Amino acid sequence: MSRPLILITNDDGFDAKGISSLVNAVEEFGDLFIVAPDRPQSGMGHAITVNEPIRSYKTSYFNKVNAYCCTGTPVDCIKMGMFLLKDKKPDLILSGINHGSNVSTNVLYSGTMSAAVEGALEGIPSIGFSLTSYDANADFTPSIKYVKLIVKAVMDNNLKTGTCLNVNIPYVKEENIKGIKVCKQGRAFWDDTFDQRSDPFGKDYFWLTGSFGSKDNDKEADIHYLENNYVTVVPTQFDMTCYQSLNELTKWNFNEI
Numbered sequence: 345m346s347r348p349l350i351l352i353t354n355d356d357g358f359d360a361k362g363i364s365s366l367v368n369a370v371e372e373f374g375d376l377f378i379v380a381p382d383r384p385q386s387g388m389g390h391a392i393t394v395n396e397p398i399r400s401y402k403t404s405y406f407n408k409v410n411a412y413c414c415t416g417t418p419v420d421c422i423k424m425g426m427f428l429l430k431d432k433k434p435d436l437i438l439s440g441i442n443h444g445s446n447v448s449t450n451v452l453y454s455g456t457m458s459a460a461v462e463g464a465l466e467g468i469p470s471i472g473f474s475l476t477s478y479d480a481n482a483d484f485t486p487s488i489k490y491v492k493l494i495v496k497a498v499m500d501n502n503l504k505t506g507t508c509l510n511v512n513i514p515y516v517k518e519e520n521i522k523g524i525k526v527c528k529q530g531r532a533f534w535d536d537t538f539d540q541r542s543d544p545f546g547k548d549y550f551w552l553t554g555s556f557g558s559k560d561n562d563k564e565a566d567i568h569y570l571e572n573n574y575v576t577v578v579p580t581q582f583d584m585t586c587y588q589s590l591n592e593l594t595k596w597n598f599n600e601i
Contacts, residue, residue, distance in 0.1 A: 348374035348435040348499065351463075353421040355385045355442060355455030358405055358413050362441035365484035366473060367406055369491040370438060373499065377434070378411035379425035381418060381455075386444075388417045388455040390462070400424050418455035422462040436499065437463030440473030441487055443480065445512050447566045448532040451580060460508040461582050469498050470508040476570065477515035486518035490575045493524065503579075510578040512570050525574040530565030 350370060354363040358380035367376060379400070398416040405411060412428065414421045422437065439459040446454045456472045463470030471494065475487055490513055498509065510529075514521060538550040562568060566576040 349429070349432060350374045350376050350436045350438060351422070351425045351429070351434040351468075352376060352378045352438045353380050353418055353425065353459045354440055355381065355388060355418045355459070357381050357384045358403060358411070360384075360443065361480065361482065362443055362473075362475065362484060364406070365488060366438060366441045366491060367409060369488040370495055371409075373495055374435065376406075376409045377425060377429060378406055378409055379414050379421040379428065380411070381421060382413040382415055385417050385455045386442075387453050388419075388458070389453050390419055390458040391417045391455075392423070393417060393420050398424065400428070418459035419462045422459050422466075426466065434463075434468055436495070437466075437468050437470040438473070438495070439463075439471070440475075440511075441484055441491070441513075442472070442474035443482065444474065444478045445476040445570065446472065446474040446510060447512050447570055447576070448530040450532075451510055451529065451578075457508075457510055457580070460510070461580065464503075464506050464508040464580075465582055467505050469503040471495065471498060471511055472508065473511045473513065475513050475515055482515065486516070486521060487513045489518065490521070490524065494575075494577065506583065507579050507581050510566075510576075510580045512566060512576045514570055514573045514575070516573055520573055521575060522573050523575070524577060525569040526577045526579070527564055527566050527569055528562075529578050529580070530562060530567035532567060 393416045400412050400414045403413045439456045442456040451457045460470040460472035539553050569576045
């Protein structure tokens with residue numbers, strides 16, 4: 345009996361500590377195939393590369409695991425992986441483990457989660473994993489247990505077609521993690537600003553900065569549970585239709601100026 349085929353990517357680059365931890369966590373579950381960005385691609389969202397060529401080349405970085413570096417975005421990596429696998433369709437797509445959380449509206453900007461959403465678009469069970477630490481040297485050891493538990497549950501139960509999971513893991517000692525909570529996406533937003541600077545030629549340039557804040561007091565949302573040391577699992581879909589507005593909009597008159 346053949347082992348499941350698992351396609352893996354991330355948005356922090358192939359040499360990030362998080363993806364190595366993810367590979368180590370799931371190698372027992374199937375045959376791994378990695379296509380990861382050749383450099384950090386955080387904040388790329390669901391961007392794809394259309395105005396320049398994409399290069400993809402094999403790497404021995406993951407030892408015996410069949411792996412490629414890709415010059416594109418995380419979504420490009422999933423598309424490239426599907427192309428390189430040709431007639432072999434992955435049984436599971438995994439993305440991460442991301443450095444930094446992807447709670448709430450961060451899912452819209454996240455390359456990690458966009459790779460998982462792309463997997464869902466392909467009809468493949470997909471999971472995006474994130475750890476709430478931006479430290480490049482963060483300890484991912486406590487994450488491994490929960491990656492294993494969630495991957496096994498998905499493989500045992502499958503996911504509804506078109507759905508992926510957004511998993512966030514608190515950066516605390518393993519004994520302080522209280523468990524896993526399936527919950528909804530919270531409401532939080534970036535308070536954006538730009539740091540204006542000048543280059544040596546006197547030309548202005550701008551660096552996007554800001555802070556991520558939440559006024560959401562919903563105790564059933566991912567933000568609340570993550571702050572209280574739970575691993576959060578949010579079922580996520582790519583259908584962004586606002587169904588509550590469908591009936592209202594059908595009553596509007598679009599035929600007169």
